[in-house]
Amino acid sequence: MFVSSNLKCFIVLAREKSLKKASEILFVTSSPISRRIKLFEDELGYKLFSRSDHDFTLTKKGLELYEKIMPYYMKISEIEASFSQKNNSLSIKRSLMIGVENLNHFLFNILIKKRKKTESISYCSSDASRSLDSLLSGEVQAVISHREIDENGITAMEFYSEPVCYLQANSTERYKVSDMKKIPIIIPRNGFHEHYIKTAHMKILNACPNAQVVIVDDIDNYLFLIKSGDAIGLMSESMVLFYKNKNCFNSELNYTIEHSFPALKTYIYCLKECEKNLKMAMDSILSESEHGDAGCVRGN
Template sequence: MESRPLRYFVAVAEELNFARAAERLGISAPPLSRAIRKLETELGVALFERSTHSVTLTAAGAELLAEARIALDALQAAQRRAQRAGSADPKLVLAIKADGHAGMLDAILARYEADPAARPVAIRLCEWGEQPQLLRRGEADVALVHEPFDRTGLDAEPLIAEPRIAALPATHPLAARETVTLAQLGLAAEPVHPTAFRRHLTPAARAHRVRDLSQVLTLVELGELIQVLPESVAARYSRPGIAYRPVPDAPPLTLAIAWPQQSRSRATAALVRAATSADGVVRTP
């Protein structure tokens, strides 16, 4: 199976409209429709249910969509990795969220540099939860990412489970307590992880369109919100206007190292070894 019919199929499956898919692909609708019909004939199954007013995926189409995305990502990733490997100064790309490494980054890189298989490292800073896609697209070789995350096509090893703390304005009544609970903070007793970051923001934080840790801490210091964060934040971001208090009933936040399943890179393997043996500044409870 060639990649072009798969790209055509994915476009139609995502748009569920042949005209919009054709526009997205830069072709006209008739050849797109013929290509999809040909693909269905080759596979011997219908991929779409078509009517005058709608296009929907069949069960076979839904299955192919999941596999086609993986296949196309793998092709794109292979191209990008080959281009990077053939550059004049090839580097190992490590994807991390700024402030999302539990204080372990320096220890990991120090151990890695001592490994004979080590290569120069380029740090790729990314948004919340972006690391898995960067790995699948070949834009990064390895990533530090908080669980849970989409592991499709990836291998991973947990590194550390951090307790959670509440960042409170220093003048907040709860700042006088040694510990606080999720109920006292007005948060649900459910797993708290990066994908839940915005869900747990206060209305004031949403009004400010908070996007990163520095904005969160500034708003806490101004007395406009409280936020549950990883314990390592307290050690790295001490501020006179913020009181950090343990939240014993908040689930710990697990940091993992992830890499593509198909990777055979000795440098990637060396970085994984360095990460799994590094001494973090935060101890697993």
């Protein structure tokens, strides 16, 4: 509100020292951040960062600027927060910060697409271990999560729902789970929360007790095995489409929806007293039904 986008990008990137992490916090892709830093450097007339492949380190002049401006930045941020609280009924619809657990490329794309209709809403990456604390403290006004959270005073709305699929090469498309004794099934942690992974694991073993289930952090490094028919991936439909489009595997890979698995649901949580304001701010999102009925409220 009171801080320029160029300055905000500089502060966040200086603090995080990582373009990827800054992108998650500011909820924009890395290119706009790089452009804003370049514009800021051009305005100042000197370099703010020395760059490596993955890290950004402040130059001597950049560090000097950061140390001098940080106290003022913090003060302006406090004034901005105070102003927003005093004008809560007006400002919450204009400015809403939502924490997102397990922020990954495919969920990022979904939110960016929806954000076109709600440009006043901002997103940030949220650690599952701190999400509730961030919500209760007012650091964020809502949290998006795959988890089912049952806490007094917190309301949940179904934000997104989609089926779970098997991604497989054309050569393995005819196989059923019960036939997959020699082909490993890969479940990625960046696609599901822990409870769902356990549920999926048990369902696969119930269908085929001798199945090889491999749980990995990120399936991106195993796509070549799926493409060659040496493995099968279990993931959400949006994740499947993301990887198929990204890697141009449309002619080599197919996916089948696994109807025996429960739908993967994503919820948005807020404090019960903020429910009305959140609905007002997110009306254009919660009224959408691209992948299922959204806006189903269950209060605790």
